Amino acid sequence: MSQPKTLFEKVWEQHVVAQEEGCPAVLYIDLHLIHEVTSPQAFTGLRQRGLRVRRPDRTVATMDHSTPTDPKRLEVVDDQAKAQLAQLVKNCEEFGITCYPLGNPKNGIVHVVGPERGLTQPGKTIVCGDSHTSTHGAFGALAFGIGTSEVEHVLATQCLLQHKPKTMEVRVEGRLGKCVTAKDIILALCAKIGTGGATGYVIEYTGQAIRDLDIEGRMTVCNMSIEAGARAGMIAPDEKTFEYLQGREFAPKGEAWDRAVERWKELRTDEGATYDRTVVIDASKLEPMITYGTNPGMGIGISETIPSADIYEEEALRAAHEKALGYMGLEGGKPIAGHKVDVVFIGSCTNSRLPDLRAAASIFAGRKVAEGVRVLVVPGSHDVKKAAEAEGLDRIFVEAGAEWREPGCSMCIAMNGDNLEPGQYAVSTSNRNFEGRQGKGGRTFLASPLMAAAAAVTGKVTDVRTLL
Amino acid sequence: MDKFTAFESHVVPLPAENVDTDQIIPARFLKVTDKNGLGDALFFDWRYLEDGSPNPKFVLNEPASQGAKILIAGDNFGCGSSREHAPWALTGWGLRAILSTSFADIFKNNALKNGLLPIELEPAVHAKLMRDVQADRAAKVKVDLADQSVTLPDGSKVTFQVDPFAKRCLLEGVDQLGYLLGFDEQIKAFEARHDAL
Numbered sequence: 001m002s003q004p005k006t007l008f009e010k011v012w013e014q015h016v017v018a019q020e021e022g023c024p025a026v027l028y029i030d031l032h033l034i035h036e037v038t039s040p041q042a043f044t045g046l047r048q049r050g051l052r053v054r055r056p057d058r059t060v061a062t063m064d065h066s067t068p069t070d071p072k073r074l075e076v077v078d079d080q081a082k083a084q085l086a087q088l089v090k091n092c093e094e095f096g097i098t099c100y101p102l103g104n105p106k107n108g109i110v111h112v113v114g115p116e117r118g119l120t121q122p123g124k125t126i127v128c129g130d131s132h133t134s135t136h137g138a139f140g141a142l143a144f145g146i147g148t149s150e151v152e153h154v155l156a157t158q159c160l161l162q163h164k165p166k167t168m169e170v171r172v173e174g175r176l177g178k179c180v181t182a183k184d185i186i187l188a189l190c191a192k193i194g195t196g197g198a199t200g201y202v203i204e205y206t207g208q209a210i211r212d213l214d215i216e217g218r219m220t221v222c223n224m225s226i227e228a229g230a231r232a233g234m235i236a237p238d239e240k241t242f243e244y245l246q247g248r249e250f251a252p253k254g255e256a257w258d259r260a261v262e263r264w265k266e267l268r269t270d271e272g273a274t275y276d277r278t279v280v281i282d283a284s285k286l287e288p289m290i291t292y293g294t295n296p297g298m299g300i301g302i303s304e305t306i307p308s309a310d311i312y313e314e315e316a317l318r319a320a321h322e323k324a325l326g327y328m329g330l331e332g333g334k335p336i337a338g339h340k341v342d343v344v345f346i347g348s349c350t351n352s353r354l355p356d357l358r359a360a361a362s363i364f365a366g367r368k369v370a371e372g373v374r375v376l377v378v379p380g381s382h383d384v385k386k387a388a389e390a391e392g393l394d395r396i397f398v399e400a401g402a403e404w405r406e407p408g409c410s411m412c413i414a415m416n417g418d419n420l421e422p423g424q425y426a427v428s429t430s431n432r433n434f435e436g437r438q439g440k441g442g443r444t445f446l447a448s449p450l451m452a453a454a455a456a457v458t459g460k461v462t463d464v465r466t467l468l
Numbered sequence: 469m470d471k472f473t474a475f476e477s478h479v480v481p482l483p484a485e486n487v488d489t490d491q492i493i494p495a496r497f498l499k500v501t502d503k504n505g506l507g508d509a510l511f512f513d514w515r516y517l518e519d520g521s522p523n524p525k526f527v528l529n530e531p532a533s534q535g536a537k538i539l540i541a542g543d544n545f546g547c548g549s550s551r552e553h554a555p556w557a558l559t560g561w562g563l564r565a566i567l568s569t570s571f572a573d574i575f576k577n578n579a580l581k582n583g584l585l586p587i588e589l590e591p592a593v594h595a596k597l598m599r600d601v602q603a604d605r606a607a608k609v610k611v612d613l614a615d616q617s618v619t620l621p622d623g624s625k626v627t628f629q630v631d632p633f634a635k636r637c638l639l640e641g642v643d644q645l646g647y648l649l650g651f652d653e654q655i656k657a658f659e660a661r662h663d664a665l
């Protein structure tokens with residue numbers, strides 16, 4: 001019998017084109033997603049060398065980072081952003097790449113578009129000049145973010161030079177409690193191992209609580225793998241995965257579908273295969289999570305108090321903790337529940353899919369946004385937007401007093417004119433609470449769509465379970 | 469790309485942990501279609517005050533930092549996004565090596581492709597060096613990639629690890645795409661098998 005292998009090893013081995021002594025592997029890339037921000041310099045590089053795109057048929061572009069989302073003012077934020085968007089269209093035309101530009105019905109955030117078009121499939125290698133490419137691992141793909149030099153490498157050769165990473169199993173055992181979601185699992189992992197805890201590893205998520213998640217929830221978990229330092233997170237495909245993909249635009253059809261499913265069923269970690277490291281989380285012990293600091297590892301359960309710097313022995317860590325609390329305007333030892341909120345952002349490639357919006361809407365229904373709070377609901381794609389409107393979710397949001405926006409990254413990265421004002425507090429369903437991430441001087445609490453909606457209707461950080 | 473040669477420089481001390489790429493270069497500076505000129509945006513929100521004037525308290529603005537080629541920062545440097553604008557901004561300002569106790573993966577990859585050397589030091593060595601360069605801003609450190617060593621201000625030498633392939637590329641001044649393009653035949657053969665799946 002051949003040696004037992006992990007899911008990661010299987011996908012990796014199927015894509016090694018060559019491996020020379022003392023050099024990284026030449027890894028074949030099945031799908032290359034591109035967007036406006038990290039690709040222009042790569043195309044410039046191609047032109048300077050007189051190279052072509054090797055496989056335009058394996059390359060798909062969308063624009064999302066700086067696209068406007070205000071339906072009343074669909075203007076690109078400034079001339080520089082306009083030029084960058086125009087450059088993407090031009091590059092795609094010149095090199096024969098499919099592009100979903102602003103206004104195209106297939107447009108949306110790159111990590112929402114890939115799966116919903118059926119481009120993302122089990123066993124594929126997928127890259128994008130974007131660290132949240134880890135999202136696509138929810139289907140059992142090996143998917144990771146790359147820099148612009150590497151975007152150029154993949155455009156030119158459809159390959160990447162990669163050292164084989166180590167493997168980490170994150171086993172989430174047991175069942176999640178009421179109002180505890182995929183977002184809470186991943187925030188709990190970040191809090192447990194820290195933002196650098198999985199550096200050098202590819203994570204495979206296993207266990208009952210992961211199997212119980214729908215595909216969108218699995219995407220939320222894999223999406224934030226990078227927030228724990230892992231370039232990729234993977235989940236073995238199962239019937240839910242196949243059901244999600246069947247019939248989607250780029251999913252195999254007919255006989256090819258049957259063959260693909262047979263192949264995909266092999267994509268799981270063999271009995272007896274080993275990981276370099278294993279972390280176990282008990283799902284039944286988790287509560288809704290929220291971050292209090294300036295990196296995604298600084299998260300706590302909603303009933304906990306904000307840690308003070310005394311939890312650290314080392315001077316550098318104490319100083320870092322103090323600095324983060326200072327930026328956030330928070331005090332250690334105080335509860336986080338009840339803290340005032342100015343803005344609520346529901347969106348981003350972490351939590352902007354239909355089930356996320358349904359969860360938020362379930363809290364908004366029959367309630368009003370609290371006085372003085374601004375709420376943005378930004379669907380991840382036009383497909384999501386259409387589906388949400390077909391169910392009447394948009395009316396629930398608008399009646400509650402929230403803004404129902406056009407798709408895009410929006411306030412996750414604040415490049416498109418949607419941003420926090422200095423000093424404002426936001427509860428956000430996005431993935432990064434770095435200083436200034438949502439606008440210079442803005443302060444971010446990361447949480448699930450349920451928790452974000454609870455903050456919106458109460459005007460403060462609130463345990464969503466108290467609203468039921 | 470220029471060959472990466474040994475050099476000596478004074479050091480900018482930035483004793484912050486988890487310096488993320490949004491701090492290295494905030495997202496609003498990513499709307500460019502070029503790699504050049506990003507040095508001005510480096511650490512922008514730490515470097516400039518509300519009114520646009522330089523923040524005199526930020527280390528990069530201190531006279532003693534000018535002309536430095538080395539930055540020493542806290543653990544997990546470069547976490548966050550995959551933006552290669554981060555190394556472009558760091559090299560644009562004039563830096564050629566970053567010293568830390570660890571680096572985020574994507575940042576490390578990006579840096580090595582742009583003639584910026586991420587050097588991981590032992591925590592104790594790192595802590596002492598941080599103190600020493602804070603105490604004496606003119607203290608010099610020598611970085612030698614060929615023998616993978618850093619010579620500290622007190623004259624002692626420590627070695628560091630670097631991916632041998634990236635090292636070769638840096639020392640010879642060749643870029644990695646050239647190497648990849650050499651695999652055309654193997655890639656064709658792989659595609660013939662793989663596309664049929």
Ligand code: SF4
Pocket residue numbers: 064065109110111130132348349350408409412413430431
């Ligand atoms: S939604 Fe945010 S994290 Fe996701 S791709 Fe856009 S900017 Fe990046």
